[in-house]
Amino acid sequence: MIGLDFFIDNYGLLLGALFVFVGLMSFVYALGTMHEKGHRLEYYLMLLLIVGSGVGVAFSYNILLIFVFWEVSTFAAWRAVAYYRRAPEIEASTWTFLINFIAASILLVGILMIYNDNGTFSIFDISTVSETAALFVLVGIMTKSVTVPFHVWLAPAYGAIPTALGGSLAGVAENIGVILFLRLFTLSGHGTPAFMEMVAWLAVVSSIVGGGVALRSNKLRNMLAFSTISQVGFVLLAFAVGGLYGVVGGILYILAHALAKSGLFYGVGLIEDVTGEDDLTNMSCMFRLSPVLTLGMALLAGSLVGFFPLIGFFSKLAVIVSAVGHSPYLGIGAIASAVVTLLYITRFYHEVFFGDKCDIAKSRYKRPSNAAVAVVFMLALLSLILGVMFYEPLGFLIAGGQ
Amino acid sequence: MGEISAIFYVILLPIAIGLLGFVINRLRTELDFVAFLVALILSIRIFVATRTGIISYNLASMFGIDFRFYADSLAGLVVLFNAIFAILIWFYSLRFMSKKPGERTYHMYLTITLAAANGVVLSGNLIFLLIFWNVLVFALYGMLLIGKTDSTFAARKALTIIGIADYAMMLGIVLLLVRAGTANFPVEPRVLLADPWLIASYVLIVVGALAKAGAMPLHSWIPEAAKSVPASTMAYLPASLDKLLGIYLLMRVSYFIFDISGVTSVRIVLMVIGSVTIIAAVMMAMVQKEAMRLLSFHAVSQVGYMILGIGTGIPVGIAGGMFHMINNTIYKTCLFLSAGSVEYRARATELDRLGGLGVKMPLTMLSFIVAAFAISGVPPFNGFYSKWMVYQGVVELGDQISFWPVFLIAAMFGSVLTLASFLKMIHSLFLGERPRELDKVREARFEMVVPTLILAAACILFGVFAQAIPLKHLILPALSFPVSGIGFWTPALATILMIGGLLIGLLVYLLGTAMKPRRARVFIGGEVMEEEAARITGPNFYSSVHTVDMLEKTYSFGEGGAFDFYNYLKGATGALGVLLRDVVDKLITTLYRVIGEIIQNLGRLTSALHTGELYGYIGWIFLGGIIILLMLVF
Numbered sequence A: 001m002i003g004l005d006f007f008i009d010n011y012g013l014l015l016g017a018l019f020v021f022v023g024l025m026s027f028v029y030a031l032g033t034m035h036e037k038g039h040r041l042e043y044y045l046m047l048l049l050i051v052g053s054g055v056g057v058a059f060s061y062n063i064l065l066i067f068v069f070w071e072v073s074t075f076a077a078w079r080a081v082a083y084y085r086r087a088p089e090i091e092a093s094t095w096t097f098l099i100n101f102i103a104a105s106i107l108l109v110g111i112l113m114i115y116n117d118n119g120t121f122s123i124f125d126i127s128t129v130s131e132t133a134a135l136f137v138l139v140g141i142m143t144k145s146v147t148v149p150f151h152v153w154l155a156p157a158y159g160a161i162p163t164a165l166g167g168s169l170a171g172v173a174e175n176i177g178v179i180l181f182l183r184l185f186t187l188s189g190h191g192t193p194a195f196m197e198m199v200a201w202l203a204v205v206s207s208i209v210g211g212g213v214a215l216r217s218n219k220l221r222n223m224l225a226f227s228t229i230s231q232v233g234f235v236l237l238a239f240a241v242g243g244l245y246g247v248v249g250g251i252l253y254i255l256a257h258a259l260a261k262s263g264l265f266y267g268v269g270l271i272e273d274v275t276g277e278d279d280l281t282n283m284s285c286m287f288r289l290s291p292v293l294t295l296g297m298a299l300l301a302g303s304l305v306g307f308f309p310l311i312g313f314f315s316k317l318a319v320i321v322s323a324v325g326h327s328p329y330l331g332i333g334a335i336a337s338a339v340v341t342l343l344y345i346t347r348f349y350h351e352v353f354f355g356d357k358c359d360i361a362k363s364r365y366k367r368p369s370n371a372a373v374a375v376v377f378m379l380a381l382l383s384l385i386l387g388v389m390f391y392e393p394l395g396f397l398i399a400g401g402q
Numbered sequence B: 001m002g003e004i005s006a007i008f009y010v011i012l013l014p015i016a017i018g019l020l021g022f023v024i025n026r027l028r029t030e031l032d033f034v035a036f037l038v039a040l041i042l043s044i045r046i047f048v049a050t051r052t053g054i055i056s057y058n059l060a061s062m063f064g065i066d067f068r069f070y071a072d073s074l075a076g077l078v079v080l081f082n083a084i085f086a087i088l089i090w091f092y093s094l095r096f097m098s099k100k101p102g103e104r105t106y107h108m109y110l111t112i113t114l115a116a117a118n119g120v121v122l123s124g125n126l127i128f129l130l131i132f133w134n135v136l137v138f139a140l141y142g143m144l145l146i147g148k149t150d151s152t153f154a155a156r157k158a159l160t161i162i163g164i165a166d167y168a169m170m171l172g173i174v175l176l177l178v179r180a181g182t183a184n185f186p187v188e189p190r191v192l193l194a195d196p197w198l199i200a201s202y203v204l205i206v207v208g209a210l211a212k213a214g215a216m217p218l219h220s221w222i223p224e225a226a227k228s229v230p231a232s233t234m235a236y237l238p239a240s241l242d243k244l245l246g247i248y249l250l251m252r253v254s255y256f257i258f259d260i261s262g263v264t265s266v267r268i269v270l271m272v273i274g275s276v277t278i279i280a281a282v283m284m285a286m287v288q289k290e291a292m293r294l295l296s297f298h299a300v301s302q303v304g305y306m307i308l309g310i311g312t313g314i315p316v317g318i319a320g321g322m323f324h325m326i327n328n329t330i331y332k333t334c335l336f337l338s339a340g341s342v343e344y345r346a347r348a349t350e351l352d353r354l355g356g357l358g359v360k361m362p363l364t365m366l367s368f369i370v371a372a373f374a375i376s377g378v379p380p381f382n383g384f385y386s387k388w389m390v391y392q393g394v395v396e397l398g399d400q401i402s403f404w405p406v407f408l409i410a411a412m413f414g415s416v417l418t419l420a421s422f423l424k425m426i427h428s429l430f431l432g433e434r435p436r437e438l439d440k441v442r443e444a445r446f447e448m449v450v451p452t453l454i455l456a457a458a459c460i461l462f463g464v465f466a467q468a469i470p471l472k473h474l475i476l477p478a479l480s481f482p483v484s485g486i487g488f489w490t491p492a493l494a495t496i497l498m499i500g501g502l503l504i505g506l507l508v509y510l511l512g513t514a515m516k517p518r519r520a521r522v523f524i525g526g527e528v529m530e531e532e533a534a535r536i537t538g539p540n541f542y543s544s545v546h547t548v549d550m551l552e553k554t555y556s557f558g559e560g561g562a563f564d565f566y567n568y569l570k571g572a573t574g575a576l577g578v579l580l581r582d583v584v585d586k587l588i589t590t591l592y593r594v595i596g597e598i599i600q601n602l603g604r605l606t607s608a609l610h611t612g613e614l615y616g617y618i619g620w621i622f623l624g625g626i627i628i629l630l631m632l633v634f
Helices: A010-034 A040-059 A064-080 A085-117 A130-143 A154-160 A162-175 A175-187 A193-216 A220-241 A244-274 A291-307 A309-325 A328-354 A368-388 A391-400 B004-022 B026-053 B073-096 B101-124 B127-146 B151-180 B195-215 B222-228 B231-257 B262-287 B291-312 B315-346 B362-376 B382-399 B404-430 B446-462 B468-477 B486-514 B545-546 B549-559 B565-609 B614-634
Strands: B055-062 B063-070
Touching: A010 A040, A010 A162, A010 A175, A010 A368, A010 A391, A040 A064, A040 A175, A064 A085, A064 A130, A064 A162, A064 A175, A064 B073, A085 A130, A085 A154, A085 A244, A085 B614, A130 A175, A130 A193, A154 A162, A162 A244, A175 A193, A175 A220, A175 A244, A175 B486, A193 A220, A193 A244, A193 A291, A193 A328, A193 B565, A220 A244, A220 A309, A220 A328, A244 A291, A244 A309, A244 A368, A244 A391, A291 A309, A291 A368, A291 B291, A309 A328, A309 A368, A309 B127, A309 B151, A328 B222, A328 B565, A368 B231, A391 B055, A391 B486, B004 B026, B004 B055, B004 B101, B026 B055, B026 B063, B026 B073, B026 B101, B026 B315, B055 B262, B055 B382, B063 B101, B063 B127, B063 B382, B073 B101, B073 B231, B073 B315, B073 B446, B073 B468, B101 B231, B127 B151, B151 B565, B195 B231, B195 B291, B195 B545, B222 B231, B222 B291, B231 B291, B231 B404, B262 B291, B262 B404, B291 B382, B291 B404, B291 B545, B315 B362, B315 B382, B315 B446, B315 B468, B362 B382, B362 B404, B362 B446, B382 B404, B404 B468, B468 B549, B545 B549
Parallel strands: none
Antiparallel strands: B055 B063
């Protein structure tokens, strides 16, 4: 019934490699920044649990096993958010845990319903998924892969989590839900057309709502959290629409978003550490801090927006092709969300790195850690290399679908 | 096979050498020279090859997209001019940008922009084109960041506007890909605007093209940037390459991909955009008090003629629009570079701080005046001829659209106002009395004078020999259809030239006297007034149009940013953000909190039942027993 049911395909391989890489970067970042903070053992354990559960989900074909990894990831996220153990962090971690746990229970009900109908947990052997079971599973997926209206835990979690762990939360843990969606509904084709249509529209609405909130967020981490909500909507949209463009585009989007968002998270955390500020209206002219950081963040932001020499371009293009192929209205929604992304990212980047208050005292800024800047730049560089050589991941994924 | 490698190298080489030059700063000038020269040679080679045939090469097909190169005579023409402007402006920037902050990155962006522009023109698939188009956005953004400190605002504005237009274009291209099954071009037969989504696709791609070219209402970053970025950046992007690429794309989608001849309404919309752009931008230009800003509004205004010409759908009008594109890039680049030379020497661009520089900078003045007359459509300079062709196109439209005179009047009136505003500028820069602090100004450097003179010479050459050189060898071969009716006015050419000669004579006469302003001592209360205070400066020319009844309101709106698409965008996104953050998101969060409260209160209720007193628990036991009994009975 449940064993270590693993298999390897190109999709899982790419995602697994991505998660390990993001985890590695998080590790390096922590080496550079975490030395003065206590109980580091817990930190490294949680990092390994988050990355390990992500890799596990990417490779397993047993939905009960996926559920186990899911819960491991929830547990790790809970401990990670409460890392500093002050009152706001504990409250945030309670939110994270409770909402995720309740949603996971609903997911479990859905999984058991599927088992009842089919007598198996193996994704390859499941023959039908009833509408009710699909809805139960969807609640779990939407909570884990933060989608409106189940997104409320993310913003407090991002605000509380240590930077180094936040990068892997953004890059790994949030993708588990959409991977289950890909395996269970998109690739196996168990979702009814009406269900998939509904999910697609939910994803578009969630994406626009997330982006719209990010437009007005002054707290840097809050902005990143709602940006994540907005970007995961693209992935869910792609998987809900399906087809070659949808599947490949969605996975590429996970790749682009994980690299960009964890990089931006590290960059933001670095700026917060150095300046002691977390509000973008209070900072300007950060380009003086470090040109490498400025360039790296520009590339990461460009990848998130979807400009060409970065991997974000092709993933966004493929998602939009798939959406328009399904219905032009979905395509318009996706483009609207992309425009909102452009707007909040330019706002963020300009307020932080250029802005008009360059006279803020520089003397109190600490020197940014070289290892941390290097991590941001590595992620940016990888986005750039993958973007220029986009045919490599693209070909790899297309081959995986045949 | 040779042409195909030329296509590869004309794209790859500038990027590679540009990056190398950025890294090895000591050899940058030499490396850049090699890059631009080789690009020019390769461009000439492509141009020559496309005279006789079409180059087409499929790089790879992936994902249903053909990454293919395609060069016909239209592409050859634009590639050639890309390379010419790049090398001229690079040569100018050698001195102009030297020792300025950001010089190193500026030169890198010059090469990257050239490469990406070549990529746009030489690609044969709209998605492939979109890739290069995106690189251009990046390079534009980076280039605008180099300048005075407030250039970052202009860069952000440009990125936002161009970025949104890019997304519109992406959606349009994807719609075409999905509906028509291919994004390759040219398509035979051309795609008819048969269903609403195909019309949407055409319109969206055109939005991308027009934003690049800088048509209203997507123009507002150009005047904004003009205040703070170097003149050579303005000459390179909004004045030359952006125009070439935007109009190139407009031509491609209108006459090589879609078939818009059957849909009059689309063409009328294009022509209306063209006419409004001509008039509105030139009206704004007239009242500007700063040289670069004034020129930048003309850069917007002139796009109107190209769009108007292409929008007519009449062969002579289209040819006129294309010819105007080439002419405009020549004289507008010349104007920006000459004004940049003035700025370089006088260290000011505000019109009231300049004046009387004609004696000090005669060559710069010469090139500026030639280009100014060309842009105003004075014969025999090149702007006259292309505008004339556009007018002819509009007139020929008579059998299709009854209100064609509106467009004609708009175009001609715009021409008059252009001349008026350039008279103001010529006066403020080169004539009149010189402020005392400019007495030590000298002629601009050799590297800066040469490009402006070359461009001024081209203005004359392309005007006097319009039919023999540019039309015969450049424009007409680039069009896929025969053009008739250009020769309509040839018999009168001699007359025009004579009138032109007279005008020049008059001009020389005027300059002779105007350069030596008549001086009279001014007395105030019996005392000699200080000369500087009584200097007559240029900026207040036509300031009375400000006070004309209807226009007064319009101008005050315009200066308040009422015609700026970006301001509305900011307002709209602000409202959207407030709605989503403070209403939608807050509601959802409150809902969660309320559920949490309810659960907590339920918990309190049940814990309140546990009083800890024995009698209470005994009472509960009895109550439970009764309920069980009742259940057993019923």
